[in-house]
Amino acid sequence: ELQYPERLNCVTHFLDRWVEEGRGGEVCLISGSETLTYAELQARVNRICNVLTGPLGLLPGGRVLLRSANNAMLVATYLAVLKAGGVVVATMPLLRAREIAYPVTKARIDLALCDHRLADEMEKARALCPDLRRVVYWGSGAPDALEALMAEASPDFTAVDTAADDVCLIGFTSGTTGEPKGTMHFHRDMLAICDAYSRNVLRPEASDRFIGSPPLAFTFGLGGLVLFPMRVGASTVLLEKAGPDDLLSAIERHRATICFTAPTAYRAMLPKLAIADISSLRKCVSAGEALPKATFEAWHEATGLKLMDGIGATEMLHIFIAAREDEIRPGATGKPVPGYEAKVIDDAGRDLPPGSTGRLAVRGPTGCRYLADERQARYVQDGWNVTGDTYHHDEDGYFWYQARSDDMIVSAGYNIAGPEVEAALLAHADVAECGVVGAPDGERGMIVKAYVVLREGAAPGPEMAKALQEHVKAEIAPYKYPRAVEFVEALPKTQTGKLQRFALRQMAGAVPAPAAG
Template sequence: MESYEAARQEFRWDVPESFNFGGDVIDHWARERPDHLALIWCDDQGNERRLTYADIARLSNRVANALSARGVKRGDRVIVMLPRIPEWQIAMVGCLKLGAVPIPCIEMLTERDIAYRLANSEATGAITTRANIGKFASGEALLARLSVGGGEAAWEDYDAALADASDSFTPARLAADEPAIMYYTSGSTGHPKGVLHGSRGIFAWRVSAWYWLTLTPDDVMWCTADTGWSKAGTSIIFGPWSCGSTVVFYNGRYDPKLRLETLARYRVTVFCAAATELRRLVQEDVAGYDLSALRMTVSAGESVNPEIVRAWKRLTGVDLLDGYGQTETLMTVLNYPPLAVKPGSMGKPLPGTDAAVIDEEGRFAPVDKPGRLVIRLPNPQIMLGYWKEPERTAQSRITVEGHEWFLTGDLARIDEDGYLFYEGRSDDVINSAGYRIGPMEVENVLMEHEYVAECAVVASPHEERGEVVKAYIVLKRGQAGSDDLVKALQDHCKALTGPYKYPRRIEFVADLPKTASGKIRRRELRDREFAAQKGVS
């Protein structure tokens, strides 16, 4: 793309009537460039595996056959909870070839989290590691249970299951609006929502790889996102592999020096990392690392501070292009190589995507006036809907001046040059180091503690993580707050829900602000928290 404006004017969506990523992308490259590296896996112990597109095609065929042999059918849901290992990509592609709907999940989910997802999705299959088998105690009805690292009880060894499966498989032809993948994402109330995407979404997500990442088969891309995030799908599988690129996949502890060593060793050309990581990396001395292959760095999931954008450029000589997307929409507002960067801006809408800001009256907001960010429909990138929640799906749509738009739930403003700036959430979701955390999930766990009478969970600003979980807690009569109780409550949360959700800050209060109808005013607490952190009384 030499000109952003020209690309927008010339772009037209060309979504096929049917599409299967496994067959139309992976099998395509396996035929055209069978020996081209699709994946370089490594870990913090120095181990490495390399797989070609032919390898991915063959092994994903075996996954599809193994699942089919155990009764998993087209349209069935399959939970894929694996760490950053090649089996994750292979399992994902195998599900897609079969026409089963993979549900990627992060490893930090607890037994309770998994039980909800199993029941809500009515999954018929699961692929995980031996270490995580115990979290699937409620999965008695699963037809297929494959365990990487060895079987146990009702679970079969993944490698053994694949060894008995055929290398040949004919991918299902999925209609454009047929369900293809589902992610669970946190909301401000209740349980996580299942965000269902069609095959058209997986096809459309390549567009951000064209214009934002500008990938080609000569590129080596490394995205550090967790396997349960939708960002991992677009920047580790769907985006780079649609372009025939090579993907680096690192599994291990976070260490800034290891990050830099990996970038240098594998001659990474495009690097994608969360703002939290980049804030640490800019503090490193890169003089001893050969980063000459690196041509671009991108970030998404949380806003990148303008000073980090400038610091990264000074440190590496490479642009840091921030981008905006959601689980419901994936990447929609981005900075692009030919476009001048305004530090702090999300950029401009992707070619083929129209974004706008509307006020509370449902009218388009004037320049620099914050309002609700909306994406014009129809757009193939946007979800089919929330799983089993037609009313919530309908509520995510709004009509403005005769056209239907998708309500992102975020606040933004547009400047006079058409650049969008993120202004925060219009609901109470906490965005901590890229993880979206619903306050109700944490509140429900805290309320199970014997000393807690009432609580409210909000976002609290944090220099490195962007936001962290803060809990305001009213204790039961006769109980007093203490440092020991803070630790006990944190440990309680870590034991019952994903450890990334635990409240890093806890404040004991006598009461909580409420509306006339008795609802807790989280927004008031959140505003108070942000004001306090800025030193405002």
């Protein structure tokens, strides 16, 4: 059981504590050409706190929209909102005006802090949101820029005395299934994910240097690139651009030791490992999507490192089933993170025994609290969070991912999990990326259809399709093989590195494409 005092402002534990303990001179974060120590970041955070609670009129519980790529100012504004007792609503940097307006309206936000390079779309969103009273930009150099206000403000600020269960973050889901949902998390939840997952599974040290690609607006990135390092007084590298080449060269440049990214990014780095010396890495976390055995093995072969898979969700804040490096079964996600319990249930909510496939339900120190959404009663049943993923567990307590519940392909009466077929295809040397969905079929209802991106040098065509089909039949039960194979240049991906199965289903004609315009 994780115990926290009733009154708790989490920033005290991530930031102020290190300065008080005399470690303020140690490097906290590296972002572009900037390197900030804990004391420097604290002074910056405090100035922003004074701006927020002074001229910007933020009151405890007030919600603040943050918009930026991953950089030092995003971290500083993030921690400042929490320290000042406010509530952060962070949004993916590439969102368009209409997508920004949705959370602003839903969470009734009246104040935004935004990187000036995102001003165009922010101003368009503002035109759609009459209640958005004030937008302050940083980096613009204008007389009313955030930095100008900060220059007038004191570098001292005492954390607002919040309750451990005061909301401090509203994270929005990516909305791959329906409208995005706002999920509320408390000050104590920020510590709980560190003290459950990070302390027990990741086990970082103060000497570690974190790096990775997920945006901080995605709670995978928030935990992995801000909270986990700062909980142990380690340092973190933030990258505004984090494609495979950027990430590899930054790992070398900063001698990073712990990497957080999605399986697709590990696959994208594999053929490029020669461009950088990444021997500083000691741990690599993979989440966001299932980690296929072939990706695990290829990364292990190339780097000697075992990818640490973990399933997390915006609703749960972070990872709740994962494997330590010494307890990995390639292909399985892992075991419940200490503090969490997990089970597999049928549609009536009954527990299923090992080996049976059903819905994954979990409970633990964090959990789902939707912001005004009738889907709450479907996600949390009897105190258990029902994730929408299909899993089975084995006699040894390992949990094996199958698919998202709505991604099962029913073909001629068989239930086929798209990700299992993808994992089989990825074990073929010529396959770089793939996505498998159901395509309508007169005879079978649905057929398994694979969209395949080939590796450089491999030739698409009927012969390759045949070879891939034979390969799948040899890897897994033959009835699961893709009856249709289409070669494509790239696959549709979300900003969080997930395959957009919905878009593939549209391509396959399984769901109508959205009307143009």
